[in-house]
Amino acid sequence: MICMALLCCAHPQWPEDARALAAWHSERVAGDALSAPREDDWRERLFVYQWAGAETEAWAAAAALAKLAPGDPDGERYQVQLATGNPARWEEGLGLADAWLARQVGQGSRPEAEVQGVRAARSWLAERVGERQNARRHQEARFWLPILILLLLGALATLAVRRAR
Numbered sequence: 001m002i003c004m005a006l007l008c009c010a011h012p013q014w015p016e017d018a019r020a021l022a023a024w025h026s027e028r029v030a031g032d033a034l035s036a037p038r039e040d041d042w043r044e045r046l047f048v049y050q051w052a053g054a055e056t057e058a059w060a061a062a063a064a065l066a067k068l069a070p071g072d073p074d075g076e077r078y079q080v081q082l083a084t085g086n087p088a089r090w091e092e093g094l095g096l097a098d099a100w101l102a103r104q105v106g107q108g109s110r111p112e113a114e115v116q117g118v119r120a121a122r123s124w125l126a127e128r129v130g131e132r133q134n135a136r137r138h139q140e141a142r143f144w145l146p147i148l149i150l151l152l153l154g155a156l157a158t159l160a161v162r163r164a165r
Contacts, residue, residue: 019057039069046078058082076100077114080121090129097122 042065049058059082065075076096083093100118104110 019054039065039072042068043072043074043078046075050078050082055082055086071103073100073104073110077118080118080125084121084124087128090125090132094122094125094129097125 042061046058046061046065049055049061058078062075062079062082065072069075077100080093080097080100083089083096086093097118101115101122104118105115
């Protein structure tokens with residue numbers, strides 16, 4: 001009976017979903033140097049968050065991995081893949097992909113599937129960034145159109161008022 005009462009009291013404090021579990025876990029191990037996440041842990045978390053669709057957590061894991069292991073090829077590769085799903089980070093992802101390819105292709109240390117994956121993501125990002133830049137150029141080129149229409153309407157209104165007299 002006592003166990004049942006303790007279980008009922010502790011139940012509201014248990015994590016309800018994956019995000020709550022991750023927050024609960026990070027609170028418990030934040031100050032513990034022995035159980036603090038290492039590079040492999042952050043790399044694994046980044047992979048899991050990416051494929052689970054938890055983009056915010058994935059970017060946080062990527063930032064933590066970048067602090068622990070700057071220039072980590074897997075972390076940067078995952079960031080390139082993450083950038084394909086976030087239009088606000090397409091330019092950043094394109095830069096990361098270019099940098100990753102420049103470092104890794106010459107070395108030949110990465111599997112060909114990873115290199116092809118980054119190349120595919122880079123071409124996709126380059127296409128999207130190019131389309132966005134074209135759209136901005138078209139938007140800027142047509143900036144004068146509403147002003148011209150207002151001036152034309154003003155001139156027509158002035159002409160109409162003068163003829164009415």
